[in-house]
Amino acid sequence: MSAGERRAARGALQRVACLALITATSSAAAQPASQGQGQAYPTRPVRMIVAVPPGGPADILARLVGPRLSEAMGQTVVIDNRPGANGNIAYEMAARATPDGHTFVLVAAGVTINPSLYREVRYDPVKDFAPITLGIAVPNILVVHPAVPAASVRELIALAQSRPGQIAFASAGIGTSGHLALELFKLQSRIDVVHVPYKGGGPALAELIAGQVQALFSIALAATPHIKTGRLKPLAITSGKRSQVAPGLPTVAELGFPGFEVIGWFGWLAPAKTPRAIVTRLNGEIVKVLNAPEIRERLLSQSTEPVGDSPQAFAAFIKSERDKWARVIREAGIRVE
Secondary structure, X not given: OOHHHHHHHHHHHHHHHXXXXXXXXXXXXXXXXXXXXXXXXXXXXXXXXXXXXXXXXXXXXXXXXXXXXXXXXXXXXXXXXXOOHHHHHHHHHHHOOOOOOOXXXXXXXXXXXXHHHEOOXXXXXXXXXEEEEEEEEEEEEEEEOOOOOOXXXXXXXXXXXHOOOOOEEEEOOOOOHHHHHHHHHHHHHOOOOEEEEOOOHXXXXXXXXXXXXXXXXXXXXXXXXXXXXXXXXXXXXXOOOOOOOOOOOOEOHHHOOOXXXXXXXXXXXXXXXXXXXXXXXXXXXHHHHHOOHHHHHXXXXXOOEEOOOOHHHHHHHXXXXXXXXXXXXXXXXXXXX
16 A cells, blocks of 8 residues: 555544544533433432322312323322421422422412411522422402391491401411411401411301301302302402402402402422423423313312413512512511411
8 A cells, every 4th residue: 555545544534533523422412411301301200299188179280180291201190298387398398309300399379478477497489499380279269157247348348347356257277378368458458357267278167157257268169169059158359360260259459459369379399400401391291281171171160270381480479479478477477386
C-alpha cells in the first residue's frame, strides 16, 4: 500500500470513529431527556395517599380516578388512606416522599388552613409540594331550620342583629370549611352569633334538623337531600359564582358581600422537586379522567363540581387560599391546640 493509500485509509478510519462518537454521545444525551419527559415513568406501582378514611367525597374521587389512571399509565395506582389530624398525617408523609412521581397525595382544603390553625404543622403547603391539579370543588350552602323567620340572607342578618348572641350556628368542627365560612360571614356582616362545633357534619345536620341550632354552612353534598325533603331551608351558596350543584340559589357574594367565596375542595399534590415532566404527565392524565362525560356526571350527582386545571393555576389557588384563611383565622382568633 502506498503512502497516499495509507493516509486515505487513516482518514476514513478517523471519520468512522468520529461518527461513532457523535452517535454514542447523541444517544446518551437523548436517554435522560426521554426519561425527563416522563416516557419511562412510571416504572412501578404508584401510591395515591388520601387524607381521609374510606367513604366521603375525597375517597370517592380517588376511587373514581384511580382505576382510569392505572389504565392510562400502565401501572397500578394504589389508594392509601391515611386519615388523622385533619389531614396533617397524610400531608407530612407526602411532603417527605421521594419526588419521583411514584407517590402523590389527594389533599383537601385543610392543607392550606392547618398551618394557621395548628401550633405544630411540619409541612409548608407552598414550599413542600408541586401542585398537579385541582380536582373538585364542593360548595357550602347556608341552610336554616324551617322555623327560623328568615327567607333570605338579609333577613337572617337582620334577625341576628335583633337578637345578638342568641342565634346558634352549628359546624362540623373547628377549622372545617363550614366553620370558616361562618367566621368570614361574621367578619363581613358584623353579626354576633354563637358557634356550636360538632364532631362531624352528620351530628351538626341532625341537631339543625331537630331545631337545637338555627343555621349551618353545610357542604352541599350533605345538605341537598334535606333541602329536597323540606327539612332545611336554603338561603345561599358559598361558591364565587352560581353553581351547577344548586343553580337556583344566589351566592353570598352577590347578596352584598363581594369576594365572599368558601368552597371545600380536593386536589392532587406531588412532593416538591418532582420533575416538571412527571407533574405535567400526571396533570394531563388526571384532567382527562375528570373531563370524561361519565365521570363528570357521577361527580355532579354527588353535589360536587369537577374542575381540572393547570399546575400553575392550582399553585396560585393554593397561595390565595393559604393567605385568605390565615387572615380570617388570625382576625377571628381561632386556634386548635
